[in-house]
Amino acid sequence: MSGFRLHGSRVLAVDLAGDAVKAKNGAMIAYEGEMSFKKLTGGGEGLRGMVTRRITGEAMAVMEVRGTGTCYFADRATEINLVRLTGEKLWVEASNLLATDAALRTATAFTGLRGAAQGNGLFTTTVEGTGQAAILSEGPAVVLRVTPATPLVVDPGAYVAHTGRLNQQFQSGASWRTLMGEGSGESVQLRFEGDGLVYVQPSERWGHPRRSQGEIGGQV
């Protein structure tokens, strides 16, 4: 298993000893030692994964980095958060996933209305297995715990990822005020119930490349 380390908060260093790591295409900024880079078509999930990703719009340009030494990754100076998975599942947007251990399995999952509200599409990426993953957030993310007694409501634009057994529900606080154009800007919310962790970023995806595709949740 490769070792993930953070160099500051915006650079990820991965120590490799002959093993491999999957990372966002083109995210390498430097390396020491011997490395080879190979693009994985369809996120490394085979032909079926490739087709699924095309259809669901969770297209993920992923490369496989293999070698010995240390490889450094960064993406547009955004903050990096490390998540250690021990058998559980991580739900994250493909655009927020920087790198995963090669031992982790990635797949696509249907999220329902949440994605549409967020302008992210109806599907999301799941990461499963044992190992480490690095996720990106605009600004340092906070990790909020959800317990059965304390559900959590998140702005869809500030949601980054979640782990654990959580039920997500799309909740609308729109009222006649919103219709009059006097909304508080918080009419669309995401409610998490159950047991798990939610990663929230201090930004609401403004200027995010994928934002422009759907502005439904942004304006109401």
Added chain:
Amino acid sequence: MPFTRINPTMVEARITSGQRVFSQRGAMLAYRGRVSFTPSITGGQGGLGSMIGRRLAGEAAPLMTSEGEGTVLFGHGGHHVHTVDLTGDTLYVEADRLLAFDGSLRQGTMFMGSQGGVMGVLRGQATGQGLFTTTLAGHGSVAFLAHGGVVELPVVPGRTVHVDPQAYAAHRGDLRSRLSTAIGWRELVGRGSGEAFQLELSGQGTVYVQASEEKL
């Protein structure tokens, strides 16, 4: 006279009489004391000859000098600032990344082609850095800009470091840089990993890599 980092994006320079600090024109944010700012027509040190050299090399970033007595705050565009204290060695940095530097440092322009010949020239083209770079040598401090801050990677003989050309910010010491390519059939059919060109640095020194692939 070292620069003091106030926060990740601002540095404070202390100026005493008889000393000069060169900085990017317009990079002053605030100052205390009696400090005068004059645009440096020649774009830095040396006489007319150096100025023409820089103009020709495209390394003539508009500079100004700060003189007098007091403290000056410098910053630019909210970019992260990194400070380096030189003790007799040389820093290689692009002119547009330079935020401020001590007047005591010797400023020069270096032809990339002199390092690595044709590949050196190619390297400048491929990385969009041009054929020339600015060098600063001597004793003093330098503050340069990087998007998202930098990591310092030491380079020692026998341990080469490869850097994405877009993420390369600066380097110091006795380093040889070479453009290495890893172009395979995948790149030719448009299925590249995005890492076809790499800067290979070997020798003895330090390379500064920024946490982003955006040019300033």
